[in-house]
Amino acid sequence: MKEMKNTERFTDRDWEELASSLSGENSNEETGPVRQFMSEDGEKTAEHWKSLRGMNDDREINVESAWNKVNARLSESGAYEGNRSRLISMKNNFMKIAAAVLIFVCLGAVTVYFNNKGVFSREIILATGNDEKNIRYDLPDGSVIHLNRNTELRYSADMGKSSRNVRLDGEAYFEITSDPEKPFTVDAGKAKVRVTGTSFNVITNNDYESVEVFVNTGQVILTDNSGTQNLVLEPGYIGTMDSNISGKKLNENPNYMSWKTGRLVYDGQKLEVVFKDLKRAYNMDIVADDPEILGELWTTAPIDNQSQETIIRLICTSFNLNYSKDGNIYHLARK
Amino acid sequence: MISDHEIIRRIRQGDKGQFESLFRSSYVSLVRYAKRLIKDHDSAEEIVQDLFFRIWQDKEKIEIESSLNGYLFRAVHNRCLHWIEHNKVVERHAREVFAQETEAADNPADAIYYKELQSKIIQIIEKLPDRCGRIFCMNRFEGLKYSEIAEKLSVSVKTVEADMGRALREFRKALKEK
Numbered sequence: 001m002k003e004m005k006n007t008e009r010f011t012d013r014d015w016e017e018l019a020s021s022l023s024g025e026n027s028n029e030e031t032g033p034v035r036q037f038m039s040e041d042g043e044k045t046a047e048h049w050k051s052l053r054g055m056n057d058d059r060e061i062n063v064e065s066a067w068n069k070v071n072a073r074l075s076e077s078g079a080y081e082g083n084r085s086r087l088i089s090m091k092n093n094f095m096k097i098a099a100a101v102l103i104f105v106c107l108g109a110v111t112v113y114f115n116n117k118g119v120f121s122r123e124i125i126l127a128t129g130n131d132e133k134n135i136r137y138d139l140p141d142g143s144v145i146h147l148n149r150n151t152e153l154r155y156s157a158d159m160g161k162s163s164r165n166v167r168l169d170g171e172a173y174f175e176i177t178s179d180p181e182k183p184f185t186v187d188a189g190k191a192k193v194r195v196t197g198t199s200f201n202v203i204t205n206n207d208y209e210s211v212e213v214f215v216n217t218g219q220v221i222l223t224d225n226s227g228t229q230n231l232v233l234e235p236g237y238i239g240t241m242d243s244n245i246s247g248k249k250l251n252e253n254p255n256y257m258s259w260k261t262g263r264l265v266y267d268g269q270k271l272e273v274v275f276k277d278l279k280r281a282y283n284m285d286i287v288a289d290d291p292e293i294l295g296e297l298w299t300t301a302p303i304d305n306q307s308q309e310t311i312i313r314l315i316c317t318s319f320n321l322n323y324s325k326d327g328n329i330y331h332l333a334r335k
Numbered sequence: 336m337i338s339d340h341e342i343i344r345r346i347r348q349g350d351k352g353q354f355e356s357l358f359r360s361s362y363v364s365l366v367r368y369a370k371r372l373i374k375d376h377d378s379a380e381e382i383v384q385d386l387f388f389r390i391w392q393d394k395e396k397i398e399i400e401s402s403l404n405g406y407l408f409r410a411v412h413n414r415c416l417h418w419i420e421h422n423k424v425v426e427r428h429a430r431e432v433f434a435q436e437t438e439a440a441d442n443p444a445d446a447i448y449y450k451e452l453q454s455k456i457i458q459i460i461e462k463l464p465d466r467c468g469r470i471f472c473m474n475r476f477e478g479l480k481y482s483e484i485a486e487k488l489s490v491s492v493k494t495v496e497a498d499m500g501r502a503l504r505e506f507r508k509a510l511k512e513k
Contacts, residue, residue, distance in 0.1 A: 010504075012497070012500060012501075013500075014500075015500035015501065015503055015504045016496045016497060016499065016500035017500075018500065018503055019496070019499035019500045019502065019503040020481070020496060020499070022503065023474055023475075023481075023499060025480070025481050043507070043510040043511055044510075045503075045506065045507045045510055048452060048506075048510065049475070049503065049506060052371075052456070052475040052476065053475055053476075053478055059376050061362070061363050061366050061367070061380070063358075063359055063362050063363060066358075066362055066366075066380060066383075066384055067355065067358055067359060067362070069384055070358065070384050070387050070388055071355075073384075073388055074388060074391055074392075077388075077392070079388075079391055079392050234351070236349070249348060249349075250348060250349035250350075
């Protein structure tokens, strides 16, 4: 009780003065409360308070070099790349199993228009329809583009000579050859994407009507049309931007690039999620007549570039369902 | 000043920039604190660097009950105790080798008292709320002036004064408790 009194004898203001004095902020004046405190300081509070400081000043601590060490260790251990490495391995897998598909799409499926507006401004337009996806196209500067379905890409015929600009409407994956002299720019409508050499995915109009960019390798700069908002994105990140807001987050969806890889992996996700991904990756419309079906969890093998027919059969066998097809829509019902 | 909760949320989500700024703002204080305990500059730096390495690796699993500042200091404190345990054998060996050169051993009573004081300091740090704890550590361990702290944390000097007063009151209270 006596001790309580002791502590409470000082007001908040007194404590502030005491702290300032003991910390050497205002060393020249010793006020009443300070003198009183010192005279009653059986616990050597002042001495201990000062000792927290004292002994440590012998060697400089270099925060910069310390951070570099931690940063290097994290980079080496791969701790910065959790999601990215998964995506890369999916990509490699895809390369092996679907080389044939790639060759096919290289050769003919892209519709190419030449729009003659004069010698100097000839514009080339690449466009994919509803049934064409993962269409590969080589640009004059050596960069490679994969177009998702219903996507249009335009660029000037002399692209690569003085500058590298393209215009995108839809979704595409870019693998840009490095050229620090000529940054590569994607005009995505509401925002622009600028890189020097890197691979990334662009959606010009996502579910929230924003431009969305996912970075696989290298660094990407996302800028709005007025040039006031800038977003620097590093591998593994998804950035979104429209005229009002921008933001970035680490990609946690292993199936983000499935439209291109054709591969979907799940670890107990709801069928509702699986069906959304199937729409995006395979353009499959699946309707469950019993809404409870949507809550079933998918833990079975990955879906890997199978036909729609095979996929729907796989689902039916796994969950004991029947399917019927109405136009392009698959209906699922309990057996 | 952004809240502890928000900092932790961002780091959990993989915000590298937030992680870096936490490192930069707390590194010096933590190393100085570690050095109080283990008296070895290089090991003190290694302990703090390793802590941050683990934090990023296990960021999804981090559960913080006290303040973020309290969490960091407690983690460094525990790692230092572990280091002391681990290095006892080495130390004993060194003492035998250099027996002739060693000066009179520390008074055992002093040693016990010093240990108690250390555990009190960490308790105080854990007890102080977010901002107050950070300000206390920046001033006492990093040696920053009130005005420097105010600028770094974008708060007023008045706030720093008030928080330091509060920290001293807790400090005194803890020393009085047996």
